[in-house]
Amino acid sequence: MLLEGSCHCGAVRFTVDSHTPHPYMRCYCSICRKVGGGGGSAINIMAEAATLKLEGRENITDYRLKREGAAADEPSPSHRHFCRHCGSALWADSDHWTQWIYPFASAIDTPLPAPPERVHVMVDFAAPWVVVPEGESEHRFHRYPDHSIEDWHRQRGLYVD
Numbered sequence: 001m002l003l004e005g006s007c008h009c010g011a012v013r014f015t016v017d018s019h020t021p022h023p024y025m026r027c028y029c030s031i032c033r034k035v036g037g038g039g040g041s042a043i044n045i046m047a048e049a050a051t052l053k054l055e056g057r058e059n060i061t062d063y064r065l066k067r068e069g070a071a072a073d074e075p076s077p078s079h080r081h082f083c084r085h086c087g088s089a090l091w092a093d094s095d096h097w098t099q100w101i102y103p104f105a106s107a108i109d110t111p112l113p114a115p116p117e118r119v120h121v122m123v124d125f126a127a128p129w130v131v132v133p134e135g136e137s138e139h140r141f142h143r144y145p146d147h148s149i150e151d152w153h154r155q156r157g158l159y160v161d
Contacts, residue, residue, distance in 0.1 A: 003047060005090065005107040011059040012090060016103060017051040019160050020044075020153040023105035023113035024118045028126035031065060033061035035080060035089060037131035040120075042105035043092055045112075046149040049101045059084050116156065119145060 001021045006013045025044030032041035054060075061084040065076040076094035082088060089102040105112060117137035124142045126132055132140060137144075145152075153159040 003108050004110045007086050007088035009086035011085050012056040012083045015053045016047040017049040020046045020149050022113050022115040022158055025119045027121050029122040043102050045103045047101050049099055
């Protein structure tokens with residue numbers, strides 16, 4: 001599925017192909033909370049990095065995460081990309097999995113399919129004021145689930161060829 005995305009001010013626009021377009025995973029870690037401006041962020045759309053087409057590359061800034069317990073000068077393999085003008089979160093990626101990027105659902109302009117259920121990850125780190133939804137279609141994990149984004153989509157017949 002071709003995904004079109006952009007920042008709020010329009011300085012950055014991109015397209016990317018995804019086989020896993022359902023935004024089902026909500027993360028409650030401090031990074032997602034703080035850079036997302038809310039109780040958590042959906043960073044679960046996975047796309048093929050080689051298909052990324054980008055307008056406005058010069059308007060992107062990269063926040064390189066600091067790993068917990070790492071030396072101050074040890075670079076993290078994880079990056080988050082933002083518009084340097086309006087601060088919109090665009091996508092995350094990792095030096096370990098260079099074949100993938102992880103667009104933020106909030107940056108995608110293409111109508112995304114609604115997931116049949118949601119997965120809440122890193123709930124141990126949710127802010128005290130955040131109410132993590134409960135119910136039959138709400139699945140909670142203290143950290144990360146054992147399944148991958150691709151596994152989740154394939155197991156539910158939602159993987160798009």
